[in-house]
Structures are given as structure tokens and as C-alpha cells.
Amino acid sequence: MSKYFYMPSVSAMGVNCLTEVPKYIKENEFKKGLIVTDSVLVQIGLVGKVTELLEKNDIGYVIYDGTKPNPTVKNVNDGLSLLKENECDFVISLGGGSPHDCAKGIALLATNGGDIKDYEGVNKSKYPQLPLITINTTAGTASEMTIFSIITDEDRHIKMALVDKHMTPVMAVNDPMLMVAMPKSLTSATGMDALTHSIEAYVSTNATPITDACAEKSIELIAKYLKRAVENGNDIKARDMMAYAEFLAGMAFNNASLGYVHAMAHQLGGFYDLPHGVCNAVLLPHVQEFNAKVSAERLKKVASIMGIDVDEMTNEEGAKACIEAIKDLSKSIGIPSGLKELGAKEEDFDVLAENALKDACGLTNPVVATHKDIVQIFKNAF
Numbered sequence: 001m002s003k004y005f006y007m008p009s010v011s012a013m014g015v016n017c018l019t020e021v022p023k024y025i026k027e028n029e030f031k032k033g034l035i036v037t038d039s040v041l042v043q044i045g046l047v048g049k050v051t052e053l054l055e056k057n058d059i060g061y062v063i064y065d066g067t068k069p070n071p072t073v074k075n076v077n078d079g080l081s082l083l084k085e086n087e088c089d090f091v092i093s094l095g096g097g098s099p100h101d102c103a104k105g106i107a108l109l110a111t112n113g114g115d116i117k118d119y120e121g122v123n124k125s126k127y128p129q130l131p132l133i134t135i136n137t138t139a140g141t142a143s144e145m146t147i148f149s150i151i152t153d154e155d156r157h158i159k160m161a162l163v164d165k166h167m168t169p170v171m172a173v174n175d176p177m178l179m180v181a182m183p184k185s186l187t188s189a190t191g192m193d194a195l196t197h198s199i200e201a202y203v204s205t206n207a208t209p210i211t212d213a214c215a216e217k218s219i220e221l222i223a224k225y226l227k228r229a230v231e232n233g234n235d236i237k238a239r240d241m242m243a244y245a246e247f248l249a250g251m252a253f254n255n256a257s258l259g260y261v262h263a264m265a266h267q268l269g270g271f272y273d274l275p276h277g278v279c280n281a282v283l284l285p286h287v288q289e290f291n292a293k294v295s296a297e298r299l300k301k302v303a304s305i306m307g308i309d310v311d312e313m314t315n316e317e318g319a320k321a322c323i324e325a326i327k328d329l330s331k332s333i334g335i336p337s338g339l340k341e342l343g344a345k346e347e348d349f350d351v352l353a354e355n356a357l358k359d360a361c362g363l364t365n366p367v368v369a370t371h372k373d374i375v376q377i378f379k380n381a382f
Helices: 019-026 039-043 046-056 073-085 097-112 185-202 211-230 238-256 260-272 276-305 316-334 348-358 360-365 373-379
Strands: 010-013 032-036 059-064 090-095 130-136 148-153 158-162 171-174
Touching: 010 019, 010 032, 010 158, 010 238, 019 046, 019 130, 019 171, 032 046, 032 097, 039 046, 046 059, 046 090, 046 211, 059 073, 073 097, 073 148, 090 097, 097 130, 097 148, 097 158, 148 260, 158 260, 158 360, 185 211, 185 260, 185 276, 185 316, 185 348, 185 360, 211 238, 211 276, 211 316, 211 373, 260 276, 260 348, 276 373, 348 373
Parallel strands: 010 171, 032 059, 032 090, 090 130, 130 171
Antiparallel strands: 148 158
């Protein structure tokens, strides 16, 4: 069976790599960009860092700063209208997963037309999106380099998973200097999001030696540097290594895909408007406990990578050690212990489970779950 590996054609990493963006724009003769971001990043001056670079290089732009933490269909439509009104020929997204996902929706509709709901699922578009340059300010979602976009459908109160090869950005930028402003809570949530990406890709039915290598290195870096980045946001070494970790995690899941953690977390986010990374962190150990019946050997390896001595353990014991290590890391960086603390309600689990089983991210989970199984996992995480 053929395997495909998707990632941006150019990825800039390291301190002050943001300065490379104008050169890339000019080399490709892009004229005017739509900057997709949010109001907070405007207020704290990060958007200004980008616009200053563009102005110095005589590159035109217009700003859409209406992106919500869980970007909506309306956000995509509003941004698309602004793009068309100003005749933009490329898109820049600045922020974490929310602006990147919103920008992908805008760029895809700009070339394919229709409604963003038409593209829910896998590879529904015909044409590549408008050129998209993604400038990252968090270390977690990896949306700056993936073929995934998560858009909230306000009418159905669900998060739609769009998985489309045509949404691959042309350039991804991970400058740790843009990440020092991240508060501890966001650093924790995005870091656990990256860990979830790596572990779900590692146990995925679509894993390959390439994605395994990316996932293993990502897990190693997260285990070493996440707590350090949370404790001191100005630790540039930790920020830089977490940027590499989340990018490697993106390389893994962009090609091996994900599992039920994401399929379930999307429903919690869409239903209650909860932060994605926190939902992933809470669900991750419980889903892996469910997966351990077939993935124990791989989870034992994850435990080893996270620093647990598993030499004398069986695969099953190693899997349990992995699950405990995940819980310990979450606790040490202030992640809530259960869904109850996030405001989820048990009476909603039936609907949440039904929608989770429709999510494309669950297709590569190593164990096929029933509706009853998913409800039970929600209850275990409550």
C-alpha cells in the first residue's frame, strides 16, 4: 500500500527566523497578503512585528483579527470576504492553531469556492489553497505545517475536522522569540497537545518508520523541555526545543493521522467551547488505557522515551507506566485532572460519543471502538 508524506516545502526554525519571511514573499512575487490573527496578538504587539517587516519590504497587507480561540464558520467567511475585497493573492497566519486553521479555511475557499462545510472529511477539495505562510506563536498544535484544519460549526455545535492535502502551507515559521509571551497555562496546554499528537501518531494504524522517528524524538524533547518552558517562559532553549518538538509531532500525525483522543476532544471543544490542548491532555491517558490491549508494546516504548526504566517490565506493565507518566506530567504543569473540572456533563456523553465516532481523526485509532466504549472513556476521564 502506498504511503504519502506531506509537509510545507519550506520550514524556517530557530531564533529570529521570522526575518526570512519577506525574502520568501519577494522570491515568489506575492503582492498583497491577508494576515489572519486574533485581537490579543494585535494588542500585545506580535502582529506589529510582522507588519513592520512587510512595510520595510514594500509588501502590501490587510489584517483580519477576528479569529476566535475555536475558529468558526463565520470567522472563515468574514476573512474570505476581506481577502476578496482587498484582492489578496496570498495569506499569512500568525498565532497558534486557531489562526492557522482559520487561514486554511479561508485560503481553501479562495481557490475552491463553496462553503467550508463542504470540505469536512478527507481530501474533499479539487485545487490547492491560496499560498499560505504560517507564522507560529505557540508550541503545540503544529497546524502551521499540517494538512489538518478544525473549524467549529456554530449551527451544529461541533468541531469539523478537515483533512486535506491541498491545505499544506507553502512556508512554516517557528521562531522561539515569538513564543516567550505565552502564559504558563497556554504553554502547558499546547505542550500536552504536542505530546498527544506524537503518541496518537505512534500507535496509529497508519504509522511508518518515518512517522515513528518523528514521534519518538518529539516525545523525548517534550519530556525534557515542557516543564522547563512552563516554569520559565523566557527560557529560550526550552522554547526552541519545544518548537522543534511540536513540529516533529506535526510531521508524525500529519502523515500517520491521529485517534480517539482528538476525535473526542473535538466534540468537547465544539460543545462547550473548551481549550483543545487541555481536552487532549485529560483524555490522553484514558484513551491509551483503552488502546493498550493492542498497543502495549508501543506504549512501553513511549514510557522508556519519557525516562521510565521499563527493562524488567512486561509490555502490559510498561503500558501502565506510560499512562502514569502522562498523568504525572500533566499534573506537574497544572493540567486539570478531569472533565468535570472543565464543566463537561455526563448527560451529554451519548451525543458527544455519537459525534466522536463520525470524526475523521478516529479512523486510524489502533482499536475500533463502539459507542458504548467511547461513552465509557468519557466517564473514565470525568
